[in-house]
Amino acid sequence: MIAPLLDVRGVRHAALVDARGAVVTAVGEEADLGVVGAGRAVIGSLQAALGQGQWQDLLLDVEGGPLLLTPHGDQILLTAFDDVANLGRVRFAVRRLLGQG
Structure with missing residues (x-):
């Protein structure tokens, strides 16, 4: 299901992770998926602080x-890619893949 993301220029890795943190499917090079759990915690905190239930996406610009x-x-x-300059292209591909755009 997520393999087409590797056709997007700059995408190195993609993984679909369930609510328990288990990998449903992954493609590309290996990545530390612990960031997904940390991302969930950050998103939960922000949703509580802002009083908002829905979120669209979260970009983390990390060393790797x-x-x-x-x-x-x-x-x-989770979609890992090579340069923030490719963000628009990656977002478009992700939304298309997930049927959101």
């Missing part, structure tokens, strides 16, 4: 390159 976390039901799609 940018990571885009995108909700998909109770799962989170």
Whole structure:
């Protein structure tokens, strides 16, 4: 299901992670998926502080390159790519893949 993301220029890795933190499917090079759990915690804190229930995505610009976390039901799609300049292209591909755009 997520393999087409590797066709997007700059995408190195993608993984769909369930609510318990287990990998549903992954493609590309190995990545530390612990960031998904940390991302869930940050998102939960922000939702509580802002009083908002929905979120679209979260961009983390870390030393190894940018990571885009995108909700998909109770799962989170992590997409690792090479440069923040590619964010628009990556977001478009993710939304198209998930049927959001």
